[in-house]
Amino acid sequence: MSLSRRKLLGTAAVAAAAAKAARAAPAVSRPVAVSSANGMRAVERAVRGMNAGEDPLDAAIAGVNIVEDDPADMTVGYGGVPNEEGVVQLDACVMHGPTARAGAVASLEGVKNPSKVARLVMQTTDHILLVGPGARHFATMNGFPVENLLTEKARKVWLFWKQNLSDNDKWLEPDPAHYDPDVKAFIDEFGWDDLRRPKSGGTIHLSALNARGDLAGCTTTSGLFFKMPGRVGDSPIIGAGCFTDNDVGSAGSTGRGEANILVSGGHLTVEFMRQGKHPRDACLMTLERIARTTKERRLLNAQGRPNFSIAFYAVNKQGQYGGATMYSHGSTGKRRQFAVADASGARKEDTVYLFEGRV
Numbered sequence: 001m002s003l004s005r006r007k008l009l010g011t012a013a014v015a016a017a018a019a020k021a022a023r024a025a026p027a028v029s030r031p032v033a034v035s036s037a038n039g040m041r042a043v044e045r046a047v048r049g050m051n052a053g054e055d056p057l058d059a060a061i062a063g064v065n066i067v068e069d070d071p072a073d074m075t076v077g078y079g080g081v082p083n084e085e086g087v088v089q090l091d092a093c094v095m096h097g098p099t100a101r102a103g104a105v106a107s108l109e110g111v112k113n114p115s116k117v118a119r120l121v122m123q124t125t126d127h128i129l130l131v132g133p134g135a136r137h138f139a140t141m142n143g144f145p146v147e148n149l150l151t152e153k154a155r156k157v158w159l160f161w162k163q164n165l166s167d168n169d170k171w172l173e174p175d176p177a178h179y180d181p182d183v184k185a186f187i188d189e190f191g192w193d194d195l196r197r198p199k200s201g202g203t204i205h206l207s208a209l210n211a212r213g214d215l216a217g218c219t220t221t222s223g224l225f226f227k228m229p230g231r232v233g234d235s236p237i238i239g240a241g242c243f244t245d246n247d248v249g250s251a252g253s254t255g256r257g258e259a260n261i262l263v264s265g266g267h268l269t270v271e272f273m274r275q276g277k278h279p280r281d282a283c284l285m286t287l288e289r290i291a292r293t294t295k296e297r298r299l300l301n302a303q304g305r306p307n308f309s310i311a312f313y314a315v316n317k318q319g320q321y322g323g324a325t326m327y328s329h330g331s332t333g334k335r336r337q338f339a340v341a342d343a344s345g346a347r348k349e350d351t352v353y354l355f356e357g358r359v
């Protein structure tokens with residue numbers, strides 16, 4: 001499909017999705033927290049904290065810490081899927097609207113709450129981003145324990161991936177009739193149809209707005225499954241994985257980080273909100289930009305559309321919020337959703353999307 005045809009399709013999809021969502025728009029309230037779908041407990045905790053007077057960034061971090069600590073979420077913190085050498089490397093960033101400050105860590109090993117370390121980079125240093133051994137040294141200087149973050153389930157999944165990687169190595173492919181139950185559960189959860197090219201999923205972004213109209217954002221992840229050692233995604237990149245402007249709003253992303261970095265999607269989404277766009281539409285417009293600027297054949301499907309999943313979440317200073325995904329459904333056929341909490345409690349809502357279908 002030609003680029004102009006894809007552009008037209010995308011623009012029509014943005015307009016149609018925006019009109020549909022506008023009809024269903026709920027009333028706004030503050031505080032509000034919005035996150036990826038894996039953040040139900042996180043948004044609930046963040047709003048509870050803000051209601052009790054917590055700073056929006058502290059509330060956001062306390063929320064995502066629940067997911068970082070949870071070994072059942074294999075895309076964030078403890079229990080995350082490791083890199084190609086079996087080592088869990090974590091990325092995170094935080095941004096505080098009222099002070100317009102930010103902090104981040106990347107490729108951090110052995111510390112399960114990279115969001116807390118990112119906050120200390122922001123609060124106690126002249127820097128914004130610390131990586132690898134430097135980030136770990138900084139964390140240990142600040143009293144963070146160094147732990148083994150690789151759970152048994154994540155180790156088995158990594159070994160299974162290695163065993164299936166090539167016919168030309170010395171590993172034998174496991175017999176499908178005798179897959180380990182943990183591996184089978186993982187395959188079902190993430191919808192692996194090609195074992196050599198497993199799809200990645202997950203990460204958590206959370207943006208928060210308190211009753212006074214102050215904003216904050218936080219993104220934390222274990223990154224793409226089996227990434228190259230040292231690979232850094234969008235999550236710790238201010239302006240990509242997260243961006244917060246206290247005059248306008250806060251936004252962040254989950255999904256293929258490389259695609260987000262190329263358009264500075266967090267910043268772009270906030271700029272669309274600055275132009276008056278509803279957060280939901282701002283997220284969709286950023287996805288449309290990504291679709292238009294994805295040109296490499298290996299990243300396109302037969303229709304010329306991106307063959308990867310990516311999502312944006314945003315809240316503006318008024319308390320309007322939204323979440324948008326490239327595709328309507330995930331690889332397992334589940335409708336894409338995001339999490340939100342406000343005066344009506346915590347819930348999941350369907351995302352608006354650029355393209356109907358699965359990825």
Ligand code: GLY
Pocket residue numbers: 203221222223224232233234235253254255256257258
């Ligand atoms: N968005 C998460 C990553 O690409 O690592």
